[in-house]
Amino acid sequence: MLHAKGLFATIAMTILLIGTPALIESARAADQTLIDAAKKEGEVNWYTSQIINQFVVPAKTLFEKKYGVRVNYIRADASDLVLRISNEARAGRVMADTYDGTATAPGLKKEGLAMKWQPTSHLPKDYFDTEGYWVATNLYVLTPGFNTETIKPGTEPKTLQDLLDPKWRGKMAWAATPNSSAAAGFIGMVLKDMGEDKGMTYLRALAKQNIAGVNGSARQVLDQVIAGEYAIGLQIFNHHTIISAKQGAPSAWIAMDPAMAVFSVAGVTQGAPHPNAGKLLVDFLASPEGQTIFRDAGYIPVDPNVPPTDPKLRPDGKTFRAVFATPEELDAAIPQWAKIYDQVFR
The missing domain is CATH 3.40.190.10 (Periplasmic binding protein-like II)
Structure with missing residues (x-):
């Protein structure tokens, strides 16, 4: 389990190494090959524990505008999402492309329903699953x-x-x-x-x-x-x-x-019907643009360069x-x- 002192020392070093916001955005631009593949699939099924009006709808709107890929969403608590994805898989039809939540990933890993994939990101390494399945999106x-x-x-x-x-x-x-x-x-x-x-x-x-x-x-x-x-x-x-x-x-x-x-994380479902669109959505949520949506919705972003609307909400390891x-x-x-x-x- 991580303590704030070590984690936020990592964040401070990350800020120094990454540099200007322009370089951050350049480093976080999604791969064009992935974008093209996602556009070809045309849609993404997002199984989310986030609040619909507060976050899901704004994120869906900006993602669709940016990439032209339609977002379909199912909202439930993390345990219910795991149960639904598992039941759909047992019925022979995986429907979810992207999942998120604080407790979704471990259950999907146990069921073999989490894809081993992570986006390329400037986020601190502590915000990535050491086994390679997810990236944190908000605290x-x-x-x-x-x-x-x-x-x-x-x-x-x-x-x-x-x-x-x-x-x-x-x-x-x-x-x-x-x-x-x-x-x-x-x-x-x-x-x-x-x-x-x-x-x-x-x-x-x-x-x-x-x-x-x-x-x-x-x-x-x-x-x-x-x-x-x-x-x-x-x-x-x-x-x-x-x-x-x-x-x-x-x-x-x-x-x-x-x-x-605790981390809310996002990952791609194993056997996803739209795997490239799923990856692109996860990439988007972890990007500076996606992190800004979390901030504007009142959440605490994980990106050290995107402070919450009230900076005091995020632990700094000192005060x-x-x-x-x-x-x-x-x-x-x-x-x-x-x-x-x-x-x-x-």
């Missing part, structure tokens, strides 16, 4: 969020130890599902940062705070916090609080040290530190972290 940074009407800004808990203050007992919530943006992910972050012994001691103390387990997503937890049902939501996406605040909601996030940062996890690391660890949740918190 999800998981932190506590709070209701700014319930808690006066400046008085919110700022450290993990602050969460143990009795005044927060019964006022916090997190998602109870077995994934990184839920209690299991928070547990993993604590254990990775503190170590097994100190981490478990902390978690047992935290269990006394009677944190509510919500049977829903991190977004639903934040929505309940905004509605005033809880004062604090743990392990929510920090960029969601910014999006909600811009819409007038009493929403803010806490740069708690550390946070957890804001994070523990990083790849999809494969999460796939291996989440079951154990979920087991600890059942044993300690339920």
